[in-house]
Amino acid sequence: MEVRFWGVRGSVASSGSHVARIGGNTSCLEVESHGHRLILDAGTGLRQLGETLLPKQPIAATMLFSHLHWDHVQGFPFFTPAYLPSSQFVLYGPGADGEQQLRSVLARQMEPPNFPVPLSAMRAQLDFRSARPGAIIETGPFRITPVELPHPQGCIGYHIEADGRRFAYCTDVELTLEALDGRLGRILEGVDALVLDAQYTPDEYEGRVGPPKKGWGHSTMIEAARIAKATDAQRLFLFHHDPAHSDDQVETMAEAAKQVFPLAEPAREGKHITL
Numbered sequence: 001m002e003v004r005f006w007g008v009r010g011s012v013a014s015s016g017s018h019v020a021r022i023g024g025n026t027s028c029l030e031v032e033s034h035g036h037r038l039i040l041d042a043g044t045g046l047r048q049l050g051e052t053l054l055p056k057q058p059i060a061a062t063m064l065f066s067h068l069h070w071d072h073v074q075g076f077p078f079f080t081p082a083y084l085p086s087s088q089f090v091l092y093g094p095g096a097d098g099e100q101q102l103r104s105v106l107a108r109q110m111e112p113p114n115f116p117v118p119l120s121a122m123r124a125q126l127d128f129r130s131a132r133p134g135a136i137i138e139t140g141p142f143r144i145t146p147v148e149l150p151h152p153q154g155c156i157g158y159h160i161e162a163d164g165r166r167f168a169y170c171t172d173v174e175l176t177l178e179a180l181d182g183r184l185g186r187i188l189e190g191v192d193a194l195v196l197d198a199q200y201t202p203d204e205y206e207g208r209v210g211p212p213k214k215g216w217g218h219s220t221m222i223e224a225a226r227i228a229k230a231t232d233a234q235r236l237f238l239f240h241h242d243p244a245h246s247d248d249q250v251e252t253m254a255e256a257a258k259q260v261f262p263l264a265e266p267a268r269e270g271k272h273i274t275l
């Protein structure tokens with residue numbers, strides 16, 4: 001299983017030399033195995049992924065959306081492969097009515113006055129479905145378990161198995177080790193790589209620096225590290241970096257996380273791992 005990080009930033013894209021090492025695009029990951037492709041979230045990182053797929057026509061992928069906050073859908077109108085009639089995408093929206101909600105959100109963000117062309121200008125085959133917590137999705141070599149995460153308006157994490165390896169993508173989740181419920185803890189137990197929300201420092205979260213962030217739906221890098229340690233993850237990628245954090249700040253946060261869980265590292269745009 002190959003995993004590529006195309007967008008690792010949270011909340012809103014960020015650009016400039018101070019974020020160039022970590023990257024400024026919002027959530028988008030690509031997971032590939034035996035020629036089958038998953039795309040996790042459609043943040044602004046999706047645009048560049050789309051450009052790299054163009055030489056590989058006809059293009060097909062299963063797209064799994066964690067939730068529909070804008071930093072997870074904004075890249076979709078700029079996903080060139082979706083404008084090609086030869087492309088085929090299966091798109092999973094989160095929750096029982098995820099199929100309708102996802103279609104509606106993607107259509108609305110392309111309606112006037114937001115965007116020059118409507119969703120119907122995308123000529124690819126778009127097959128919308130719902131990702132229900134606990135309802136396994138099987139596609140190609142992948143066995144995918146959607147799992148509910150605590151976040152305002154809800155969020156879905158995805159546990160992905162293929163080739164005897166296990167990968168978990170849990171962005172946009174406000175968790176502490178103490179609040180980790182047994183079901184989520186069991187699903188994460190011993191994964192080969194864990195991507196986990198680590199947007200804030202404890203000082204930011206508690207309001208010792210700036211406004212308190214409790215209830216904003218994100219975790220600290222320390223809690224991410226504690227959870228990775230408790231669930232015996234093989235690797236932890238700190239994810240959904242705050243748009244206000246420079247490369248130096250993200251790397252300092254990662255050093256603090258490593259004191260708790262030595263296998264922690266910041267997710268970086270352009271990073272590629274083989275599991």
Ligand SMILES: [Zn+2]
Pocket residue numbers: 010011069071072172240
């Ligand atoms: Zn987000």
Ligand SMILES: [Zn+2]
Pocket residue numbers: 067069151172217
């Ligand atoms: Zn969110």
